[in-house]
Amino acid sequence: MKGIDIVYNFDKDNDRKNSTSYKWTFEIEKDEIKKGLYPMTVADMEFDVSDSIKKSILKRVERGVFGYEALSENYYNAVKNRLKLKHNLDIENSDIIENTNAIVSLSIALQAFSDIGDEVIIHSPGYMNFFTTTQLLDRKILESPLTVIDDKYEIDFEQMESIVTPKTKILIFCNPQNPTGNVWSLEDVTKICEFAKRHNILIISDELHHDFVFNGVKHIMTENISRKIGSKCITLISPGKSFNVSGCKTSCAIITDEKIRNKFVETKEKLRFPSAHIFAESIILGAYSEEGEKWQNAVKEYIFENKKIFINFVKEKLPKIKIRKTDATYLLWVDFSELKLSDEELEKLLKEKCLIKVSDGKAFGSFYSQCRRFNIAIQREKLFEILDRIYNVFEKENLN
């Protein structure tokens, strides 16, 4: 490894079909893979992680002792410094609560700050686990569909005002947004905080994709605005998505309000969530390092190119397929409604004819059975092969 001269090979096929990858084994049958079905579902990348993460984990492995773990100040300093550097956010180490998955933090927050039957606002299309987690806890979902204006998804603040009631306790805000890849503007984030303050609603701001923003767009951390406006906010971040370590189960909640933090921690303890995973600190130190940063910049460049290729291909060759403005994530939200197929016909077209498995829009809200989420963090060669496949099927079926 030569430090600055590291060359990343994102074209390398990692043969995940012969691994224990959830996407490649649990979500898809072996027979389907044999037929050539390619999964573009679960939000992880087909690429190797940064060498700095591997080295950091190996160093911990070499210690050879795997008893219960406590995080050192190094962990907290790394998270704090990262947020200061990237987003000019000032926090204390004590504001950081490490947890396993981000969705576990979401579940803890929902249980701590709402009761059964209380209402939770979720924008749609929205990440499926926001809906599932809220539903499983018997909270009522108030869906707030994004509207499309000038080919871009926008928050419908008027609609939000019209659905809110005294039972509305929480707003799940996602920035950058999964699945649309929208990055909310300063004005949007300000309006969200004002709305939350006006109605005494807690914002759970999921910012897992904050590292993965393109096109020179600036990510605004809700916490930075919320503290000016005086709204209440819990921020969720994780190295999972943007360093491709989601299987390592470490994320954190940032909570600067002492009362909210204490209640969150108390609920976490009541629910008996464990102390940090043995590799949590190694992963953060490996990711938030100079070498980790270089890897991330390189992977972002590769994925940005993938996005451009996909979007331009669709624009030029498959104009009935719509992809709205997207500035972040390695996900693409694709609208097939202009094909005027039934939901069943669309599913058959994609899965059986184009041989791609993508995330069904139905999981992202009430109105999206004609949309699909594509994960394009895949080898370039595979991307071209898939686009060709789609094109050939569409041509044969007279759909372009």
Ligand SMILES: Cc1ncc(COP(=O)(O)O)c(C=O)c1O
């Ligand atoms: C916006 C967002 N939040 C949360 C998650 C899930 O994170 P975790 O695996 O840490 O629960 C994802 C995964 O794709 C995501 O995109």
